[in-house]
Amino acid sequence: MNLLFPLFAAILQAASFTLDKVILSVRRVDFRMYIGMSFPLIFFITLAIFLIFRPPLSAELIYGKLFWWLIASVILAILTNLIFYKALDKDKLQEIETIGLLTAIPVILFSSFVFTDERNFFVLVPALAASAAIIWSHWKGGHLLVKKDTFSFLLFSLISAPLGAVISKTLLETLNPISLELVRSGAIAAVLTPIFQRKIEKIPPGAGLLLILTNILTTVAWILFYFSYQRSGIIYTLLLFSLQPLLVYFAAAFFLKEKFERKKFIAFLVVLASIVIAQNAA
Numbered sequence: 001m002n003l004l005f006p007l008f009a010a011i012l013q014a015a016s017f018t019l020d021k022v023i024l025s026v027r028r029v030d031f032r033m034y035i036g037m038s039f040p041l042i043f044f045i046t047l048a049i050f051l052i053f054r055p056p057l058s059a060e061l062i063y064g065k066l067f068w069w070l071i072a073s074v075i076l077a078i079l080t081n082l083i084f085y086k087a088l089d090k091d092k093l094q095e096i097e098t099i100g101l102l103t104a105i106p107v108i109l110f111s112s113f114v115f116t117d118e119r120n121f122f123v124l125v126p127a128l129a130a131s132a133a134i135i136w137s138h139w140k141g142g143h144l145l146v147k148k149d150t151f152s153f154l155l156f157s158l159i160s161a162p163l164g165a166v167i168s169k170t171l172l173e174t175l176n177p178i179s180l181e182l183v184r185s186g187a188i189a190a191v192l193t194p195i196f197q198r199k200i201e202k203i204p205p206g207a208g209l210l211l212i213l214t215n216i217l218t219t220v221a222w223i224l225f226y227f228s229y230q231r232s233g234i235i236y237t238l239l240l241f242s243l244q245p246l247l248v249y250f251a252a253a254f255f256l257k258e259k260f261e262r263k264k265f266i267a268f269l270v271v272l273a274s275i276v277i278a279q280n281a282a
Contacts, residue, residue: 005228006240012221014247017088019214021252023207024089031085033203034211036196039189041215046182049223055176057183066171073167074187076160087153103154103161104238105131110162111234115169118233126274127239133274137267165234168226177226181219242271 023029050057058066108127111118171180193200203211228237246268 002228002232003240005224005231006237007243009221009224009228010241010244011247012217012224013241014244014251016214016217016221017244017248018251019210019217020085021088023210023214024085029203029207029211030199031082031089032196033199035081035085036192036200037203037211038215038218039185039192041212042219043182043185043189045216045219046178046185046223049219050178050182053178055178057179058175066174069167069171070184070187073164073171073184074191076164076167077184077188078191079156080160080164083153083156087150090150103157104242106158106162107165107238108235111165111169114166115234118235120235122277123235123239126277127235130239130242130271130274133267133270137261137264169229169234172226172230177223177230180226181223185219239274242274246271 020034024031024034058064105128108124108131112120112124225237225241228240249264249268
């Protein structure tokens with residue numbers, strides 16, 4: 001059962017990211033329109049899930065020591081989404097997804113250092129191998145081939161991703177993932193909706209249903225991802241979640257007609273092999 005959480009999360013998130021690129025490019029939605037509309041939708045979708053499953057919601061999240069961890073999580077989520085979707089708006093979907101996998105390296109190393117329950121050598125090695133393969137796929141002429149906005153996303157992610165993983169794991173030691181996502185998405189929506197209100201009003205009518213669909217997919221994906229964090233740990237979850245960019249890669253090539261690149265395909269095969277090895281070793 002633990003295997004299914006990150007795998008289903010990867011499939012749903014891959015579908016969501018593919019729709020995101022369609023919305024941003026084909027439907028001509030600006031990244032500020034997208035972010036401004038998405039978080040209110042995520043909040044209401046999570047609220048519906050919360051009302052169905054009725055998980056516990058600890059008052060400590062709002063009044064206790066977890067409050068500051070929540071604030072840190074909200075700030076990181078806002079910054080990450082702004083930087084990520086700005087890059088996605090201007091670059092190919094394949095590039096953003098493969099570059100994003102590089103952030104697994106500092107997360108894996110930092111998590112194995114900070115949390116004793118994450119120190120599994122037989123999972124750590126294939127996880128690092130998978131991340132190294134992604135670096136190789138983008139390496140040419142002594143440097144990484146990335147666009148300016150994408151490089152900004154990469155630098156920010158390399159610094160913030162380990163911190164975000166620690167914050168999420170700390171919160172999830174006490175909180176139900178559905179409850180955490182409800183409060184967190186509500187706080188983010190409260191901050192971003194007033195800022196992007198004018199942009200939201202300019203969203204093309206044809207993009208509305210796609211926005212609802214992609215945010216249903218991403219909401220369920222992140223809830224499943226957090227359940228995997230709780231049950232299987234950060235490193236194991238990240239490794240299995242590495243399947244997501246492979247799915248996005250083929251979706252971008254098939255649906256968006258982005259160029260097929262052999263080095264990146266080989267790197268994804270290494271990722272898949274690492275997933276199989278780690279699954280057997282865990």
